[in-house]
Amino acid sequence: IDGLPKWAVILVLSGWKDEVAYQEEDLKDAASKLGLKLQKMEDAERKILEELKQPQGMLNLARYRGAYNPLQFYIPVDKVHAVLKVIHEVSSMYKYPAEDLALFLMPVYIGTYYFEVGFFRDPHDATETNRVRELYYEAARRLVAAGGFIDRPYGDLAEIVFSRCGIYREVMKKVKEMLDPNSIM
Numbered sequence: 001i002d003g004l005p006k007w008a009v010i011l012v013l014s015g016w017k018d019e020v021a022y023q024e025e026d027l028k029d030a031a032s033k034l035g036l037k038l039q040k041m042e043d044a045e046r047k048i049l050e051e052l053k054q055p056q057g058m059l060n061l062a063r064y065r066g067a068y069n070p071l072q073f074y075i076p077v078d079k080v081h082a083v084l085k086v087i088h089e090v091s092s093m094y095k096y097p098a099e100d101l102a103l104f105l106m107p108v109y110i111g112t113y114y115f116e117v118g119f120f121r122d123p124h125d126a127t128e129t130n131r132v133r134e135l136y137y138e139a140a141r142r143l144v145a146a147g148g149f150i151d152r153p154y155g156d157l158a159e160i161v162f163s164r165c166g167i168y169r170e171v172m173k174k175v176k177e178m179l180d181p182n183s184i185m
Contacts, residue, residue: 010044013027061102061120064120065100065121066121066122066124067121067123067129068102068118068119068120069118069119069121069132069133070102070116070117071116071118071136071139071140071143072114072150073149073151074108074114074115074149074151075115075147075148075149076113077113079146079147082146082147083143083146083148084103086142086143087101087117087143090142091139093135094131094135096119096132100120101117101118102117102118102120104116104118119135119136119139120132137157137160140157140160141160144160144161
C-alpha cells in the first residue's frame with residue numbers, strides 16, 4: 001500500500017469511541033517506550049476493506065519482477081526465529097538477495113502463525129527461474145523439517161509434506177477417494 005515503509009505492523013483498533021481513544025493512548029505509550037514511530041494511514045479503513053474484499057496484493061507482488069513463487073505454511077509461535085533463520089540461510093545459499101524476499105506473518109490461532117515467504121523472479125530469465133525453483137523446494141524441505149506445516153501441498157510440495165506426515169497422507173487419500181472416486185480431479 002502506498003505510503004508504507006519497508007516494514008510495517010498494521011493494527012486495527014475497534015470498539016466504542018472512548019475505548020478506541022484509550023487503546024490509541026496505550027499504543028502511543030508502548031510505541032514511545034520501544035522507540036517506534038506510529039503513522040496513521042490516510043483512508044486506511046477503506047484500503048484494508050478493499051483488499052479483504054478483492055485481494056490485489058498477490059497481483060502487485062508478481063508485478064515487481066514479473067513472477068512470484070509464494071511458499072505458504074503454518075508455524076507455532078516458538079518456531080518463528082528458526083523459520084526466519086532457515087529462510088535467510090537458504091536464500092544466502094542460492095545467492096538470492098535478501099531485499100527481494102517478501103515475508104508475511106499473521107497470527108491465526110493462539111500460538112499459531114500463518115507465514116508466507118515469497119521469492120520474486122524474472123519469468124523470462126531461465127537461469128534465474130531455475131535457481132528460484134531450486135531455492136523454493138530447498139526452503140520448503142527445511143521449513144517443514146523446522147516445524148512448518150504446508151496445508152495445501154501440490155506437485156513436488158506434496159511429496160515433501162507427505163514424506164514427513166504419513167497419517168496426514170493417508171487421511172488425504174481417503175478424503176480424495178470419497179470425493180473423487182474416478183480420479184478425475
